[in-house]
Amino acid sequence: RVFTRLPLVKMIYSSIKDLIGAFVGDKKGFNMPVLVSISPESKIHVIGFVTKKNLENIGLSDMVAVYLPQSYNFAGNLIIVPKEQIRPLDVDSSDLMAFIVSGGITSR
Known part of the structure; x- marks a missing residue:
C-alpha cells in the first residue's frame, strides 16, 4: 500500500478500484x-x-x-x-x- 501514497498512482488505483466495485461491490454503480x-x-x-x-x-x-x-x-x-x-x-x-x-x- 506504499504506492498509494503517490498522488498519480493513488488516483489511478482508486479509479480502477471504484470501477471494479461498480460492477461487483455493494455500491454497484451500473x-x-x-x-x-x-x-x-x-x-x-x-x-x-x-x-x-x-x-x-x-x-x-x-x-x-x-x-x-x-x-x-x-x-x-x-x-x-x-x-x-x-x-x-x-x-x-x-x-x-x-x-x-x-x-x-x-x-x-
Whole structure:
C-alpha cells in the first residue's frame, strides 16, 4: 500500500478500484440504465447508466452523470446531461451491459 501514497498512482488505483466495485461491490454503480436523448430536437439516443444523480458538488444541480460504455472495449465516456433528457429503462443492468459491450449482438 506504499504506492498509494503517490498522488498519480493513488488516483489511478482508486479509479480502477471504484470501477471494479461498480460492477461487483455493494455500491454497484451500473444499476440504473437509461436512454439518453442526444438533443431535444434529435431522434438519436444512446444507452448508458446513471452513475451520479446529484452533481451539486460541482455546481450542476439540474444535471446527472451518465456513463456510456463502448462496444468491444472496456472504455466509455461520461456525459453530463439535463435530467429531462434521460429515460430510465426497465431492463436488467447486466444484460444491457452485455448488449452494449457486444455491439448489440448479445441478447439474453
